[in-house]
Amino acid sequence: MKNSLIIILVFIAGVLLGTQHLLSDFLARVDMILYALYGLLFLVGIDIGSNPSAWLTIKKLNLKIVLVPVSIALGSLLGAAMVSPFFANVSWGDGFAIGAGFGYYSLSSIIITQIKGDALGVIALLANLSREIFTLLFASLLARFLGKLAPIAAGGATAMDTTLPVIARFSGKDYAIIAFFSGIVLTVLVPFLVPLFLSLG
Template identity: 45%
Template sequence: MKGSLVIVGFFVLGCFAGIWNWIPYNPEGSSLSKYILYLLMFCVGITLGNDKTLIAQLRNLNLRLILLPVMTIAGTLTGSLVVSILIHYSWSESMAVGSGFAYYSLSSIFISELKGIELGTIALLCNVMREIFALLFIPVIYRWFGPLAAISVGGATTFDTTLPIITRCAGKEYAVVSIYHGCVLDFSVPVLVTLFCSI
């Protein structure tokens, strides 16, 4: 919960900084967001590279657990398609936003560059809200639907921010599943977002 409030706090602070021009920034001609994103991806790579036991643990996963990210992607995109009927954005734009899987920093930058700042802002808000929802309701979802549902709802965040709450609810045996799930979704975000933005 505290982590989510910090994220929302920085987002609100950034909004005020943009409104009152505290930091000169031109979204049309600046690559600042892109370079910060590259740095974040580099840090994720360092984290993965430092875990010497990860590969061995991933080899022991059964097929049902290996397919969990695929089912999360299918469920999220189906939900995004249904929502597109209710809003004034096209199905491809709605699915591009859904393809963020709570990875708001990456998806919102791609969507802003490919489809404009308005849709990029919507992607940011939707994906931040998904992460906050996951942080708040993973214990309830785990109790009602089990550990795999609790992991699935976290999207790409199961690799980092929601990992502690998943392991606390479901047990340490689901930590590897959670990390694997988050990694697969992390790497699917640029592929799927770019695909749906190009349609």
């Protein structure tokens, strides 16, 4: 929760500064955000490549456990694609890309903003951020009424870090391991899937 609050505050601070239009020329002239995005992706890659648990979980692949992130990813993509026809400003490919954020709001919104502009980036940021907040608030209800995998599904990519504590508490220790695995798989997929769906239209 603390991290999502920091992100919201930083974003709002940016918006407030932006409304003063002091940096308009700077934004138009400098492609700094693009270079920063490349730098961030390089760092995200280092994180993935050096993560021993990511490689270990791949070695211990178990079909039943693999079905967890696969079903979460498919459900997330289909759910987002089903609502996108209601909005004229969001194409189906863009809808898939928002769904492919899997709750990893920082990276997905930054990529989407850079490729498709501010409006879609804002939707991606708020949609994926609220996914994390929703999971933190309702993990206990989800686990009790919709099954032990439901909080893991709602948490998406965040199930490996920020929402893992509430999942462990309400789904149980056995499911915490599944949550961690699922979160890692979804986190790794985000930087690959989001640009892919954006390029589809």
